[in-house]
Amino acid sequence: MVLAVEADDLWIGYLDDNDRNIWIIHDASFKVSMGEIYCIVGESGCGKSTLGKAIVGILPPHAETRGVLKIVGETVIRDRDHYYRKVRGRIVSLIPQNPGQALHPYLRIRDQFKYVLRSRYRGIGEDEIRERSYEALRIVGLDPGEVYDSYPHELSGGMQQRTAIALALSTGSRILVADEPTSSLDAHLRMQILRLLERLNRELGLTIIMITHDLLQARKICGRIMVLYAGHIVEEGSVEDVYGNPLHPYTKLLLDTIPILGSRKKLKTIPGEPPEPGKYMVGCPFHPRCPYRMEKCLIETPPTINAGEHRVSCWLYSRNGPAGT
Ligand SMILES: Nc1ncnc2c1ncn2[C@@H]1O[C@H](COP(=O)(O)OP(=O)(O)O)[C@@H](O)[C@H]1O
Numbered sequence: 001m002v003l004a005v006e007a008d009d010l011w012i013g014y015l016d017d018n019d020r021n022i023w024i025i026h027d028a029s030f031k032v033s034m035g036e037i038y039c040i041v042g043e044s045g046c047g048k049s050t051l052g053k054a055i056v057g058i059l060p061p062h063a064e065t066r067g068v069l070k071i072v073g074e075t076v077i078r079d080r081d082h083y084y085r086k087v088r089g090r091i092v093s094l095i096p097q098n099p100g101q102a103l104h105p106y107l108r109i110r111d112q113f114k115y116v117l118r119s120r121y122r123g124i125g126e127d128e129i130r131e132r133s134y135e136a137l138r139i140v141g142l143d144p145g146e147v148y149d150s151y152p153h154e155l156s157g158g159m160q161q162r163t164a165i166a167l168a169l170s171t172g173s174r175i176l177v178a179d180e181p182t183s184s185l186d187a188h189l190r191m192q193i194l195r196l197l198e199r200l201n202r203e204l205g206l207t208i209i210m211i212t213h214d215l216l217q218a219r220k221i222c223g224r225i226m227v228l229y230a231g232h233i234v235e236e237g238s239v240e241d242v243y244g245n246p247l248h249p250y251t252k253l254l255l256d257t258i259p260i261l262g263s264r265k266k267l268k269t270i271p272g273e274p275p276e277p278g279k280y281m282v283g284c285p286f287h288p289r290c291p292y293r294m295e296k297c298l299i300e301t302p303p304t305i306n307a308g309e310h311r312v313s314c315w316l317y318s319r320n321g322p323a324g325t
């Protein structure tokens with residue numbers, strides 16, 4: 001079966017002002033199947049958006065890549081070369097954090113549809129543009145008659161985000177990368193957008209890659225989840241595995257920081273800070289903050305251990321003996 005996304009030893013970095021490359025995503029290998037809701041979680045700055053941008057093909061020119069990334073079987077990154085022409089905006093699209101990033105402020109919604117549809121389908125006529133736009137707007141639960149002739153600022157935040165999703169759908173994208181799609185919305189609208197993404201997945205079979213720092217949100221809609229720490233995949237598995245039986249010390253601590261509804265207990269935080277990007281580090285990237293740190297963790301990169309679909313990169317689970325015996 002063709003996979004929606006397949007990354008093999010993928011590295012992504014940015015050149016700094018001195019033309020020195022700073023790796024942000026380290027050696028990422030993962031697969032996303034067609035039709036699943038896959039979540040990328042981690043603290044702010046760990047590289048979630050960088051990975052999302054790589055998947056949709058909008059890394060900036062000063063980004064460096066290594067390894068392989070495939071979208072629906074098409075190689076889009078092979079080391080330094082990028083080949084997104086066939087997939088960007090056609091098969092895979094981004095739902096940005098802030099709908100303002102997807103919607104042009106000075107263009108009516110109908111002109112935005114016209115623009116994306118014309119760049120996707122050469123020679124498409126007015127009637128078909130209207131038909132396709134109306135259909136996409138209805139799918140996301142908007143009244144096309146109300147939205148089509150409006151400017152973005154005339155719509156509420158929730159309607160803007162729905163419109164951004166409709167634009168992505170109108171070109172036939174089967175994979176949506178939603179980068180913190182609800183963080184600019186009020187709490188009561190968040191759930192609606194999550195439900196919408198869930199419905200698009202269920203009814204249209206769209207693959208949704210959801211990026212969030214919010215573990216509760218991830219748990220609500222995802223099937224599988226990747227935990228990123230400082231650009232390293234530290235754990236991956238089904239929601240049941242990762243939430244029910246977290247293996248990596250970072251995941252455990254992260255789950256401990258989730259506020260319990262109605263509890264007055266003081267919120268826990270994980271002591272310490274993630275390493276600075278570009279800082280040379282040996283061993284496990286989490287060792288400075290890890291309560292289970294052993295000598296080996298300071299010296300050697302932890303192995304990735306698979307237990308079926310559940311995998312973790314941590315010396316605690318190494319059969320070779322964590323103490324380096
Ligand atoms: N365009 C860019 N140029 C240079 N560095 C960047 C760029 N975008 C992000 N970074 C750096 O990459 C790291 C990860 O950022 P990002 O992918 O936005 O993380 P997240 O989405 O998890 O908060 C941060 O250290 C950030 O400063």
Ligand SMILES: [Mg+2]
Pocket residue numbers: 048049050179
């Ligand atoms: Mg981000």
